[in-house]
Amino acid sequence: MDIGKLSVETQNQMNELFSSILLEHQKVNKIKHSKEEDFSSMEDAIKSYEKNKGRESFFPYLSSGYGHGPFTQLIDGSVKYDLIGAMGPNLLGHSHPLYIKSHLEAATSDVMTCGNLLNYKEPLRLTEEILESVKNSRLKHFWFAGSGSFANDSALKMIWQKKAPKYKVIAFNQAFAGRSIATQDITFNPKYRENMPKTLEVCHVPHFDQKNPQSSLKRTLDALEAIWKKESESICAITIELIQGEAGFVYGTKHFYKEVFKWAKEKNLYIWVDEVQTFGRTREMFAFQMFELDEYVDIVTVGKALQVCGTLYSEELNPSPGLIAGTFNGALATIIAGQKIVNYLRKGPFYGENGRIHQIENAFLSSLKKLSETTCKGKIKYYGGIGTMISFEVGDSDKPSTINFIKKLYQNGIISFIAGDKPTRVRFLLPLSLTDEHIKEIFAIVEKTTLDLF
Numbered sequence: 001m002d003i004g005k006l007s008v009e010t011q012n013q014m015n016e017l018f019s020s021i022l023l024e025h026q027k028v029n030k031i032k033h034s035k036e037e038d039f040s041s042m043e044d045a046i047k048s049y050e051k052n053k054g055r056e057s058f059f060p061y062l063s064s065g066y067g068h069g070p071f072t073q074l075i076d077g078s079v080k081y082d083l084i085g086a087m088g089p090n091l092l093g094h095s096h097p098l099y100i101k102s103h104l105e106a107a108t109s110d111v112m113t114c115g116n117l118l119n120y121k122e123p124l125r126l127t128e129e130i131l132e133s134v135k136n137s138r139l140k141h142f143w144f145a146g147s148g149s150f151a152n153d154s155a156l157k158m159i160w161q162k163k164a165p166k167y168k169v170i171a172f173n174q175a176f177a178g179r180s181i182a183t184q185d186i187t188f189n190p191k192y193r194e195n196m197p198k199t200l201e202v203c204h205v206p207h208f209d210q211k212n213p214q215s216s217l218k219r220t221l222d223a224l225e226a227i228w229k230k231e232s233e234s235i236c237a238i239t240i241e242l243i244q245g246e247a248g249f250v251y252g253t254k255h256f257y258k259e260v261f262k263w264a265k266e267k268n269l270y271i272w273v274d275e276v277q278t279f280g281r282t283r284e285m286f287a288f289q290m291f292e293l294d295e296y297v298d299i300v301t302v303g304k305a306l307q308v309c310g311t312l313y314s315e316e317l318n319p320s321p322g323l324i325a326g327t328f329n330g331a332l333a334t335i336i337a338g339q340k341i342v343n344y345l346r347k348g349p350f351y352g353e354n355g356r357i358h359q360i361e362n363a364f365l366s367s368l369k370k371l372s373e374t375t376c377k378g379k380i381k382y383y384g385g386i387g388t389m390i391s392f393e394v395g396d397s398d399k400p401s402t403i404n405f406i407k408k409l410y411q412n413g414i415i416s417f418i419a420g421d422k423p424t425r426v427r428f429l430l431p432l433s434l435t436d437e438h439i440k441e442i443f444a445i446v447e448k449t450t451l452d453l454f
């Protein structure tokens with residue numbers, strides 16, 4: 001046996017298994033509604049899970065473990081369009097060949113997970129691939145984390161170590177950085193940290209205002225200056241989501257970001273970009289690349305669509321060894337998938353002005369425009385977003401009626417989620433596996449649901 005290589009016989013068996021798994025999943029290829037009795041027995045199973053978790057589920061959803069492309073099958077036999085992708089991770093679509101392949105390759109390994117003490121070649125390959133994809137920036141290292149929140153915690157610690165005793169951070173209104181003990185203070189919504197002590201001092205400033213683009217930059221720079229006057233001795237960094245997910249996909253312009261980042265650099269602050277939700281999903285692989293900010297970023301966090309989470313950072317921010325460590329890099333299947341995903345995204349037809357992601361964005365925005373100007377006039381008043389992150393507002397854009405809409409849309413065969421508070425938006429995190437025919441069907445359902453409810 002060659003070292004690290006499977007025998008030809010095992011490889012052949014794996015190839016056969018790969019084909020048969022893919023063929024089985026491919027049967028899940030259109031919307032299907034369930035029978036009443038099948039739905040009831042699924043509801044019973046969901047109730048048991050709710051009891052275990054101590055909280056109700058937002059949707060009556062229990063996956064059968066089968067799905068293909070944009071379609072997911074539930075244990076009641078129903079099939080829906082999954083346009084939220086597990087809150088972002090499922091960028092390629094259900095049962096993507098690279099996911100199946102990654103599982104099979106991981107199954108041939110001698111371990112389930114790998115970590116920082118004993119190196120494996122799979123995390124080596126992933127770090128090579130992802131660092132190659134940011135080679136025009138100063139990001140030179142990657143460290144694995146167990147979640148997006150933990151990747152952000154690592155970023156914060158690396159910054160703190162270089163800037164001690166300056167520990168305050170500038171963040172943006174409506175930000176979401178996670179729910180760890182540190183990131184919950186960057187996260188803007190106070191409901192997410194009820195009764196929590198403050199562990200991190202954060203100064204929030206306004207993000208880009210899409211309704212007032214002309215005055216946005218001045219408003220943000222004025223707020224930054226006001227903070228700087230009081231806090232210049234205690235601030236270490238500015239952290240930002242270039243496209244704010246929880247806020248319903250709020251984003252600025254190249255000019256806005258460049259000016260804000262120039263301001264931060266003049267003040268000698270580190271620039272920390274949170275790409276946990278945006279990684280893979282914009283018109284370039286990273287949102288900072290789409291906005292041409294390569295020269296500014298010092299530290300960038302990723303997660304979700306990569307299948308593993310981590311922190312990319314400059315030479316200067318490389319911490320002393322004791323600061324950042326941990327048992328796991330992650331599960332082998334997800335690490336193998338992470339490398340394959342970055343490679344596939346880099347080499348495939350996805351990015352740039354004519355890439356598939358821009359085409360999907362255009363198809364969704366033009367369909368929403370059409371509805372808002374014709375049959376759903378006055379009922380869909382806002383639509384927006386970028387890349388595979390699309391949002392729109394229905395009715396009066398309030399939370400209760402948007403939740404009601406999302407639940408009705410779910411019954412009609414489409415899974416979405418909410419974003420934002422005032423206004424509340426319907427949020428899609430779209431898979432790349434959508435075809436133009438799927439998009440047509442999706443908008444027939446969005447139209448029907450809007451007209452039924454408003």
Ligand SMILES: Cc1ncc(COP(=O)(O)O)c(C=O)c1O
Nearest residue numbers: 147148149176177178245276277
């Ligand atoms: C921008 C952003 N940062 C951080 C996180 C936290 O990631 P995780 O849920 O993996 O901890 C999220 C999760 O939604 C996010 O959207």
